[in-house]
Amino acid sequence: MTRTSGGRRRLALVYRGPAALLGCPEAVADLLTSGPWNLDVRYTGPREALPLSAASLSQAVLYAQPGGGTLDSAYRFLRPMRRAIRAFVRGGGHYLGFCLGGYLAGTTPGFGLLPGDTDQYIATVGATVHDEGSTVVRVTWRGSPRHVYFQDGPVFLLEAGADARILARYDNGAPAALVAGFGAGRVAVTGPHPEATDDWYADHGLPVQHTLDLARDLVESMWRE
Template sequence: MTRGRRPARAAAALGLAAALLATSAGCAAPRADDRSEEAAPAPTAPAAAPASADPAHPLAVVYRGPAACDGCSEAAQDLLERNGFTVRFIGPDEDLRFGPSALAGAALYVQPGGTNGQEVTTAWGLLRRTPGFRPELIRDYVRGGGRYLGICMGGYLAGDPGYDLLPGDSGEYIKTPGATVTDDEDRLVDVAWRGQRQPMYFQDGPYFDVDGPGADVLARYTNDRIAAAVTTYGTGRVAVSGPHPEAPADWYRSYHLPDVSATGLGLGDDLLKTLVTPPPPEVGTSR
């Protein structure tokens, strides 16, 4: 299945862009057991740096290419723009290419959902063969204070094989005991988002085994596996979601699903807000 591309919505300021400025310097099929690394691509000329964003609209760089499905990058774009971001795509067929300066000035990097039936190792191999791409570009960017948003395949790729940004790893939800969705069809999945039951658009998304003081769990599947979380990596932050909070109404219509896009987009807003807003400082407790 491939989803058609959609025009972007007009941006709606929800305060997230201002919060980020104040603080900042699909989906996949089952992952294969074989985790062998793909050969790294040959060196290429450095990419030109992205144009500076309007100070009121921080720059979000969104991957678009063969490791993402048609429409997934654009759905992420819509979610970002409604939250006040300027969006620029990066990929093998985009004006912005991977290279040492590709994320200069970017407030956020987004790895969207992947194509149905595409294994995690396949998507990772496609990324690694992209001219100019090196995993260290993303790792160093986040470690130095950047933000990473991974949705579905992007959530898988936050683990291993992938960027290895998580204090733990990602795994395939549909194969976990007690999963309410056990196939790779496009469906709704129930999660408890901040304790409230919410159905969300889902297509073979991951769960996350993350732990540590920097892990903020936003949602869990009904079998208690983590469905969405925000964690730290170096001085940066990482947000991941197994379900698709960015899913527009036409995705639901295409698969004859009840349209809960308005609720889902609200959860996407919450995920972004949590990602870009720094956690409160830890308060010491007396013993």
């Protein structure tokens, strides 16, 4: 899974377990492996060689939380790690969240990593999607309209004056992807799934969108912004 390049590779942990859906951790791992970030990408979770623990996080520079099922169910599995994940990011680590991982960066419930909270995009005024099924949503990413795989992703509710860089907005103007500070660390989250592979679209009869450039921009922005 790892990529060879010059210098010592930095450990990146991708959660895989009951709080994620099949295919979601693998898509995130492939994204991180294929990029130019010199990462040693490993899965972490209850059935992985590296358990999700404070000790594992202390060796890593990045923790990625992929898409999954419902927020309440996922948080029941991950709540025991809330303090360790917060300490990891506060101390200079990086948190990368996709869809459910974005919800979990919020507070109700979640890890409390954002300068604000999250809600369902489909529940916001002016939303262009109105149910929890898989679809394609239009966002404006760094000023350009793009269509991205979407399945009941979050909208990000930021406090006034928040330390955050909004990378993308939904058509109703609500933040769809952003990078924010938390202590000495950084948090990068997205409601849609720019990491989605072609089979995600095909499985639901959706037109395939090629959006890995957006996923890479999210990761790159986490390092530099």
